[in-house]
Amino acid sequence: MGARAPLVLASASPRRLELLAQIGVRPDHTAPQDIDETPLKGETPKRLVLRLAEGKARAGAAAQPDAYVLGSDTVVAVGRRILGKPADAEEAGRMLDLLSGRNHVVLTGVAVRAPDGRTASRIAEARVAFKRLSDEERAGYLASGQWEGAAGAYKVQGLAGGFVRGITGSYTAIVGLPLYETRLLLEGLGWRP
Numbered sequence: 188m189g190a191r192a193p194l195v196l197a198s199a200s201p202r203r204l205e206l207l208a209q210i211g212v213r214p215d216h217t218a219p220q221d222i223d224e225t226p227l228k229g230e231t232p233k234r235l236v237l238r239l240a241e242g243k244a245r246a247g248a249a250a251q252p253d254a255y256v257l258g259s260d261t262v263v264a265v266g267r268r269i270l271g272k273p274a275d276a277e278e279a280g281r282m283l284d285l286l287s288g289r290n291h292v293v294l295t296g297v298a299v300r301a302p303d304g305r306t307a308s309r310i311a312e313a314r315v316a317f318k319r320l321s322d323e324e325r326a327g328y329l330a331s332g333q334w335e336g337a338a339g340a341y342k343v344q345g346l347a348g349g350f351v352r353g354i355t356g357s358y359t360a361i362v363g364l365p366l367y368e369t370r371l372l373l374e375g376l377g378w379r380p
């Protein structure tokens with residue numbers, strides 16, 4: 188047996204590191220990948236999160252081919268719209284207006300590339316019921332700044348937890364890294380801590 192292969196988390200998200208730590212997985216390092224997250228014309232949310240998760244894993248592997256590389260991507264799908272991270276407070280407000288009083292789906296794609304080049308990926312999702320926001324709640328949430336860096340302009344693990352009436356599916360998919368699927372992928376490709 189050769190030396191143990193390192194694990195690289197191809198992400199800038201501290202939440203993803205925390206989630207991995209929760210199941211005892213500690214990447215040797217993180218390598219954020221700055222890839223274009225714009226959906227292709229007609230692309231479904233599922234295809235988008237898979238493409239981006241695989242793209243992040245592949246880009247990370249280009250820099251470190253001897254490592255296991257983990258990439259993931261989260262979007263919110265409401266009706267036929269796909270919501271990524273808002274660029275500013277104005278866009279965040281528009282996203283909150285779309286979510287207010289409706290159900291939506293959060294999807295996270297996760298991909299692992301092994302040192303031998305095999306890649307495996309999965310999608311996890313959650314259905315989220317969001318309360319109708321009053322003008323005061325909307326303004327207060329925008330002022331909190333917690334919308335920054337979150338798909339759909341909210342973080343269920345913060346103040347917005349108080350807006351969520353119910354969740355069906357994977358909670359960790361909403362926070363950015365579905366732990367069940369991630370564990371299956373790492374184990375399936377032979378990664379060992």
Ligand SMILES: Cc1cn([C@H]2C[C@H](O)[C@@H](COP(=O)(O)OP(=O)(O)OP(=O)(O)O)O2)c(=O)[nH]c1=O
Binds near residue numbers: 198200338341343
């Ligand atoms: C809906 C929701 C999203 N999010 C976060 C998870 C993801 O980090 C983020 C979606 O953005 P992503 O583009 O998936 O990830 P990122 O930009 O944070 O990190 P990287 O691309 O480098 O891996 O939204 C929450 O933390 N809580 C929530 O309730």
